[in-house]
Amino acid sequence: MPKQSKKKISAAPSWLGLTDDRLSFVFLPDRAETVKKIFELAIGGMGSYAIANYLDEQRVPTFTQSLQWDHTTIDYMLRNRATYGEYQPKSFAAGHKKGIPSGAPISDYYPAVIDKATFDAAQAARQQNLARRGRKGNNLASIFGGLCTCAYCGSEVIFHSISNVQVLVCERVLNGACSRSAWTYKDFEITVLAFMAHPVLLDKVNEGQRSDLLGLVVEIEGLSADQARRYVRRVNISVLLKKIVASIIVHSAGRLTLPRHSSAQIRKDMGGRFLEIQLRQGPSYRCISIG
Ligand SMILES: [Zn+2]
Incomplete structure (x- = not known):
């Protein structure tokens, strides 16, 4: 599962925890279930706004102090390859707050909560969704989108x-x-x-x-x-x-x-x-x- 390294880990994706010594990741089953649900809804054709509404209505706890789900969090998660375990090393040259990709991605770095096929299916559904109605669309007037x-x-x-x-x-x-x-x-x-x-x-x-x-x-x-x-x-x-x-x-x-x-x-x-x-x-x- 998690790759051990002598170096302490500075941060984990929001759906994972860290051991007290900060040397490895901890799999959090409840959060993993929520991430899976988000991918399932995206593959089902829901946009990020609709997914956020859904999670709020179901009273699914967020991964932060926030009481409500934000669509940007959902968007970020759906695009984040860490969900299936991949880590992209980055370099933080001057002027690049978010860092720029540096070197090849490392697979199986994080404990995976979904598999790559699920990730790819969600990307395809998102592209279709964006082309059809934009992110804000899909208030579920029709339950048959794309069928x-x-x-x-x-x-x-x-x-x-x-x-x-x-x-x-x-x-x-x-x-x-x-x-x-x-x-x-x-x-x-x-x-x-x-x-x-x-x-x-x-x-x-x-x-x-x-x-x-x-x-x-x-x-x-x-x-x-x-x-x-x-x-x-x-x-x-x-x-x-x-x-x-x-x-x-x-x-x-x-x-x-x-x-x-x-x-x-x-x-x-x-x-x-x-x-x-x-x-x-x-x-x-x-x-x-x-x-
Ligand atoms: Zn026709």
Whole structure:
């Protein structure tokens, strides 16, 4: 685990402790769990602001005297290679308060709280997140970020507002390059969650997915039961959905549709609309709107 050196260690990452003699690191299980959770939420598509809100709502203690989580702390942690044990030596030449990298990084220097694959997955999710909505985005208006694609053109189906009605619609909607019908977000969410919570699905998923699905069902059922934890539940649902579902293909306007003229009004909730849910492990299922 920690590399021993005769030299005393001056500082440890906030999620690790130091022995009294300051010669080695101490693994703090509670903090390691929090770091893991932060990476899990990031991989699930949450931005740093949303993660900070989530931790505050869950009353997860910070690693400092602060009573609240700060998004910059989360950002820093998600970019910090020390989370999987790597140490980058730095030189502190004049004018460089933060130091500049000097020499090759040393692996297995710190006790790792996550593995490199998890770190890489979080970086990829963050890039996607930043491109899509910026750091402040993601107030979780949609729990399906990045999961939905258009059956007709393969583009991403995005969250959008049409005369104050929130809908999901193919992103090529604005230039008329694709079918211009949308699906009311509320109806879409109800349809997907009703399907995911259906008891029959539990028998269809692989062993490895069952505990995630059970967790998902608990959160879905809790959504209507207690409003108080609604935000936290929606975060959990969003994260669990991405663990179980590989993609959702949206057929907004049933089987037969033609691209409409770009000046035509965007129609929504066409009869016969359906979606296909592809599980990460297992078959895909076709769902018809229940709205
Ligand atoms: Zn499309």
